Amino acid sequence: xxxxxxxxxxxxxxxxxxxxxxxxxxxxxxxxxxxxxxxxxxxxxxxxxxxxxxxxxxxxxxxxxxxxxxxxxxxx
Numbered sequence: 001x002x003x004x005x006x007x008x009x010x011x012x013x014x015x016x017x018x019x020x021x022x023x024x025x026x027x028x029x030x031x032x033x034x035x036x037x038x039x040x041x042x043x044x045x046x047x048x049x050x051x052x053x054x055x056x057x058x059x060x061x062x063x064x065x066x067x068x069x070x071x072x073x074x075x076x
Contacts (some may be wrong), residue, residue: 017027
């Protein structure tokens with residue numbers, strides 16, 4: 001879906017890439033680098049999230065109730 005969205009908006013993406021990186025070539029190199037180092041970039045990003053936010057993550061709280069009866073959660 002992501003790739004199709006990029007293809008559908010190719011001219012806008014190209015314009016933004018040139019604006020941000022200076023050229024399509026530089027954008028392509030940056031994307032290659034990011035994909036090659038994706039795991040370490042995500043680890044680094046995650047380590048910069050304050051501990052309070054990691055422990056008080058609303059999505060994690062929501063996901064922790066997956067599979068439970070929805071009505072039982074209304075009165076928690």
